[in-house]
Amino acid sequence: MFSKTAQYYDIIYSFKDYQAETNRIVDIITREKRSIGNRLLDVACGTGLHLDYLSKYFEVEGLDLDEEMLSYARQRNPGTVFHHGDMTDFDLGVGFDVVICLFSSIGYVKTAERLRRAIMGMARHLVPGGVLIVEPWLTPENWHPGTVHAKLIDEPDLKIARINTSYVDGSLSYFDMHYLIGTPDGTDHYVERHELGLFTVEEMITAFEMAGLEVTYDQDGLMGRGLYIGRR
Ligand SMILES: C[S@@+](CC[C@H](N)C(=O)[O-])C[C@H]1O[C@@H](n2cnc3c(N)ncnc32)[C@H](O)[C@@H]1O
Numbered sequence: 001m002f003s004k005t006a007q008y009y010d011i012i013y014s015f016k017d018y019q020a021e022t023n024r025i026v027d028i029i030t031r032e033k034r035s036i037g038n039r040l041l042d043v044a045c046g047t048g049l050h051l052d053y054l055s056k057y058f059e060v061e062g063l064d065l066d067e068e069m070l071s072y073a074r075q076r077n078p079g080t081v082f083h084h085g086d087m088t089d090f091d092l093g094v095g096f097d098v099v100i101c102l103f104s105s106i107g108y109v110k111t112a113e114r115l116r117r118a119i120m121g122m123a124r125h126l127v128p129g130g131v132l133i134v135e136p137w138l139t140p141e142n143w144h145p146g147t148v149h150a151k152l153i154d155e156p157d158l159k160i161a162r163i164n165t166s167y168v169d170g171s172l173s174y175f176d177m178h179y180l181i182g183t184p185d186g187t188d189h190y191v192e193r194h195e196l197g198l199f200t201v202e203e204m205i206t207a208f209e210m211a212g213l214e215v216t217y218d219q220d221g222l223m224g225r226g227l228y229i230g231r232r
Pocket residue numbers: 002043044045046047048049050063064065066069085086087088101102103104105108109
């Protein structure tokens with residue numbers, strides 16, 4: 001889904017302050033974690049930006065479905081273990097003190113049934129006293145179909161126009177990201193389809209509880225999308 005544009009991911013999302021987000025995550029972990037170990041798994045780690053900062057505090061590993069994204073994560077974090085896998089069906093055979101899944105990646109599971117499977121799998125990878133932190137996608141009431149969005153990058157040797165219109169089909173949000181990418185070598189057009197489930201707060205909390213976790217919900221979270229914090 002990010003295969004053609006993974007190389008531009010960091011510049012497109014350069015408005016995000018990964019260092020500040022990491023500081024918040026570390027504070028939450030310090031407050032919530034009861035286990036004594038220090039192992040952290042980032043599920044849907046993308047290009048490994050959070051892991052870069054988190055590796056100063058934890059022994060980190062990452063997992064993602066997209067090989068292209070993983071290749072950038074590996075370049076950024078040499079020496080870190082990365083796994084190619086699907087968050088709805090993974091078994092690394094080892095326990096972590098912290099599992100995180102950030103920047104709405106959980107939405108890509110699309111359905112409530114797959115959401116429960118993903119949270120169950122993440123919880124299964126926690127040692128007793130460990131913490132699961134999930135930053136959700138939007139809720140049904142916060143998704144506005146029929147709106148159009150643009151992101152523009154204007155650098156001397158790189159011009160990107162990314163435009164999309166938002167749609168909904170039941171509880172599935174979807175949009176085609178149209179990218180026009182210009183470099184000194186030429187200009188290309190790509191279209192990427194993104195489909196993310198719109199889960200209610202109740203569905204998220206139920207998924208955590210069904211996985212045997214105590215859960216609290218922070219309505220603001222890292223960037224206004226909320227944050228679920230589960231404890232095993
Ligand atoms: C919006 S990016 C977030 C990346 C990173 N966590 C960050 O904060 O920059 C969403 C990521 O979810 C990954 N992803 C989507 N579906 C997945 C799945 N089923 N299992 C694992 N990773 C998945 C994508 O490949 C992509 O890297």
